[in-house]
Amino acid sequence: xxxxxxxxxxxxxxxxxxxxxxxxxxxxxxxxxxxxxxxxxxxxxxxxxxxxxxxxxxxxxxxxxxxxxxxxxxxxxxxxxxxxxxxxxxxxxxxxxxxxxxxxxxxxxxxxxxxxxxxxxxxxxxxxxxxxxxxxxxxxxxxxxxxxxxxxxxxxxxxxxxxxxxxxxxxxxxxxxxxxxxxxxxxxxxxxxxxxxxxxxxxxxxxxxxxxxxxxxxxxxxxxxxxxxxxxxxxxxxxxxxxxxxxxxxxxxxxxxxxxxxxxxxxxxxxxxxxxxxxxxxxxxxxxxxxxxxxxxxxxxxxxxxxxxxxxxxxxxxxxxxxxxxxxxxxxxxxxxxxxxxxxxxxxxxxxxx
Amino acid sequence: xxxxxxxxxxxxxxxxxxxxxxxxxxxxxxxxxxxxxxxxxxxxxxxxxxxxxxxxxxxxxxxxxxxxxxxxxxxxxxxxxxxxxxxxxxxxxxxxxxxxxxxxxxxxxxxxxxxxxxxxxxxxxxxxxxxxxxxxxxxxxxxxxxxxxxxxxxxxxxxxxxxxxxxxxxxxxxxxxxxxxxxxxxxxxxxxxxxxxxxxxxxxxxxxxxxxxxxxxxxxxxxxxxxxxxxxxxxxxxxxxxxxxxxxxxxxxxxxxxxxxxxxxxxxxxxxxxxxxxxxxxxxxxxxxxxxxxxxxxxxxxxxxxxx
Numbered sequence: 001x002x003x004x005x006x007x008x009x010x011x012x013x014x015x016x017x018x019x020x021x022x023x024x025x026x027x028x029x030x031x032x033x034x035x036x037x038x039x040x041x042x043x044x045x046x047x048x049x050x051x052x053x054x055x056x057x058x059x060x061x062x063x064x065x066x067x068x069x070x071x072x073x074x075x076x077x078x079x080x081x082x083x084x085x086x087x088x089x090x091x092x093x094x095x096x097x098x099x100x101x102x103x104x105x106x107x108x109x110x111x112x113x114x115x116x117x118x119x120x121x122x123x124x125x126x127x128x129x130x131x132x133x134x135x136x137x138x139x140x141x142x143x144x145x146x147x148x149x150x151x152x153x154x155x156x157x158x159x160x161x162x163x164x165x166x167x168x169x170x171x172x173x174x175x176x177x178x179x180x181x182x183x184x185x186x187x188x189x190x191x192x193x194x195x196x197x198x199x200x201x202x203x204x205x206x207x208x209x210x211x212x213x214x215x216x217x218x219x220x221x222x223x224x225x226x227x228x229x230x231x232x233x234x235x236x237x238x239x240x241x242x243x244x245x246x247x248x249x250x251x252x253x254x255x256x257x258x259x260x261x262x263x264x265x266x267x268x269x270x271x272x273x274x275x276x277x278x279x280x281x282x283x284x285x286x287x288x289x290x291x292x293x294x295x296x297x298x299x300x301x302x303x304x305x306x307x308x309x310x311x312x313x314x315x316x317x318x319x320x321x322x323x324x325x326x327x328x329x330x331x332x333x334x335x336x337x338x339x340x341x342x343x344x345x346x347x348x349x350x351x352x353x354x
Numbered sequence: 355x356x357x358x359x360x361x362x363x364x365x366x367x368x369x370x371x372x373x374x375x376x377x378x379x380x381x382x383x384x385x386x387x388x389x390x391x392x393x394x395x396x397x398x399x400x401x402x403x404x405x406x407x408x409x410x411x412x413x414x415x416x417x418x419x420x421x422x423x424x425x426x427x428x429x430x431x432x433x434x435x436x437x438x439x440x441x442x443x444x445x446x447x448x449x450x451x452x453x454x455x456x457x458x459x460x461x462x463x464x465x466x467x468x469x470x471x472x473x474x475x476x477x478x479x480x481x482x483x484x485x486x487x488x489x490x491x492x493x494x495x496x497x498x499x500x501x502x503x504x505x506x507x508x509x510x511x512x513x514x515x516x517x518x519x520x521x522x523x524x525x526x527x528x529x530x531x532x533x534x535x536x537x538x539x540x541x542x543x544x545x546x547x548x549x550x551x552x553x554x555x556x557x558x559x560x561x562x563x564x565x566x567x568x569x570x571x572x573x574x575x576x577x578x579x580x581x582x583x584x585x586x587x588x589x590x591x592x593x594x595x596x597x598x599x600x601x602x603x604x605x606x607x608x609x610x611x612x613x614x615x616x617x618x619x620x621x622x623x624x625x626x627x628x629x630x631x632x633x634x635x636x637x638x639x640x641x642x643x644x645x646x647x648x649x650x651x652x653x654x655x656x657x658x659x660x661x662x
Contacts, residue, residue, distance in 0.1 A: 052462045055461070057461040057462050057464075057465050058461065060465060061465060061468075108398060108403050108575060108579045109579070111403060111404075111407065111571050111575055112571060112575060112576045112579060112625075112626060112629055113626070115568075115569055115571035115572055115575075115576065115622050115626070116572075116622045116623065116626035118494075118568055118569060118618075118622070119569060119572065119618050119619045119620075119621070119622030119623060119626075120619065120622075120623075122490075122494045122569075122615075122616055122618045122619045123615050123616075123619040125490070125494075125616075126614060126615045126616055126619070127615070130614050140489075140490055141489060144476075144489075144493070145473075145476045219469070219472045219476075219568075220469050220472060220473055220476075221469075222465045222466075222468065222469045223465070223466055223468075223469025223470060223473065224469075225465075226461075226462040226463075226465040226466050226469070227462070227465075227466040227469070229462065230462035230463060230466065233462075266480070266481060267477065267480075268476055268477060268480045270473060270476060271473040271474065271476055271477040271480070274469050274470055274473035275470065275473060277466070278466055278469075278470040281463075281466055
């Protein structure tokens with residue numbers, strides 16, 4: 001893990017790296033990037049963990065499209081792009097949540113809608129570049145791929161404060177959300193407002209996407225949402241450990257990415273961050289999983305079965321119509337823990353004893 | 355001379371065809387629409403729309419790398435798409451299913467691969483100085499940059515693709531609708547699937563050159579999904595799908611020519627409008643059918659359960 005290695009170098013303090021690091025931190029734009037990047041990465045890691053756990057990765061992709069269109073619509077209208085960004089992503093996130101947030105059944109319809117949303121973004125882009133008197137041609141690239149080094153002190157502070165607020169909100173709803181994610185049926189019975197939590201959570205993911213757009217861009221934010229979270233899920237079955245691990249991996253990606261770009265300025269920061277996140281995920285895939293002890297809450301029903309290929313097979317029946325079959329099988333199965341409920345019928349079907 | 359739109363449609367078309375780049379663009383758009391419409395119909399039937407999207411996204415770093423290395427973008431598109439199709443075909447079947455919105459780790463893996471591919475594309479674009487303006491064209495399509503050579507390459511790629519589709523038609527359909535039964539009857543399901551992925555790669559690479567890597571859904575998926583809404587019969591479905599893709603491509607290019615807005619917006623808008631109309635028609639037809647024959651509710655429910 002290159003990021004951790006860099007950190008180790010930092011602590012033990014070899015002469016060259018330490019002075020190099022001090023030099024790096026003497027640039028204000030690096031400090032701004034690290035302040036905003038750390039906060040945004042942390043909230044991406046936390047929100048992403050729930051996103052992956054709830055099987056809502058499509059929402060991350062959709063919100064990336066919406067973020068692009070929202071930002072360019074705001075630019076075309078001549079207002080602060082961040083306003084359009086947050087308004088669009090939060091509204092669409094909340095709406096997706098109201099629809100149930102389950103895109104699995106019909107990816108064609110969802111893909112079609114969000115391809116058009118992206119097309120609309122291109123329309124606003126053309127309008128902006130032809131009409132705006134102050135139009136600058138880099139706005140498009142900035143929205144698509146972010147500009148972590150382009151953040152002013154004010155923008156960085158705002159982004160960091162919003163990210164801290166989002167983190168606090170996420171942690172506030174974290175416990176009931178985890179309950180509702182792992183075991184929706186029991187959560188409903190226990191009085192958790194599951195139907196309110198879904199839209200609220202996706203609205204939070206929307207705000208997270210808007211934050212991440214400023215740092216790594218609308219096209220790449222899916223990587224920062226999905227990769228650290230999936231890596232964490234692969235490394236541990238314990239939900240809370242995984243949550244913090246996911247945030248840690250995301251922050252590591254940003255730090256390592258910023259450092260790499262500082263060392264090799266021709267490499268764009270967004271690429272470096274996503275490359276590190278992808279590398280961490282690939283490393284996690286090759287690492288044996290930490291197993292939960294007996295009696296601990298795990299994110300996988302039947303995770304005690306040591307065969308990882310079963311987990312891989314979990315998504316086989318992911319698409320659409322066949323889920324009803326596994327749902328039916330769930331109901332008839334006498335198991336200690338109700339298995340996953342509606343959200344993860346396929347996982348339940350694959351993880352249980354046959 | 356500055357083209358301007360009039361009510362005389364013949365004159366408008368003549369005016370447009372006076373520009374050689376427009377002739378090239380229309381030829382390319384026609385080729386791409388035929389291939390995308392036909393392949394896309396089978397793809398939607400096989401529920402592999404997400405594979406198509408991933409292949410197209412991988413085309414972007416391919417094209418960007420080609421520009422950076424100074425070779426024709428066609429090499430990049432076809433090379434990257436076909437290579438990744440081979441990788442997907444080599445994966446075990448369990449790792450291939452499930453679209454975006456599938457469950458947990460698998461869709462996270464696909465999302466990560468996409469983000470990484472886009473990031474690589476951005477890296478190549480950044481390494482090649484002064485190309486940032488072309489980035490929009492790679493991602494969202496253009497009508498102005500199509501060369502004569504590119505049209506020839508598209509034709510060379512499209513012809514074998516369509517021939518193989520025609521030859522493979524029946525077993526492919528069989529293997530798509532009921533893989534288990536087809537396998538029992540001696541259809542080499544795995545091989546047919548791999549061949550189809552290769553055709554899909556060719557279609558995605560071609561479509562990316564017109565609509566841009568991010569908007570391939572507009573020609574590859576939406577016309578096919580619209581046809582699936584209207585009919586379940588294969589021949590008619592493929593015909594409708596190709597027809598919708600052609601109309602979307604021609605209308606998109608014409609409007610893009612006469613307006614300041616790019617083709618990506620017009621093609622997605624035309625196909626999305628068609629999809630909405632077809633969905634509405636389907637719902638209305640189902641409701642009427644139910645009222646007329648109350649006993650057939652099950653049948654129409656089954657019809658609605660068709661892959662959309």
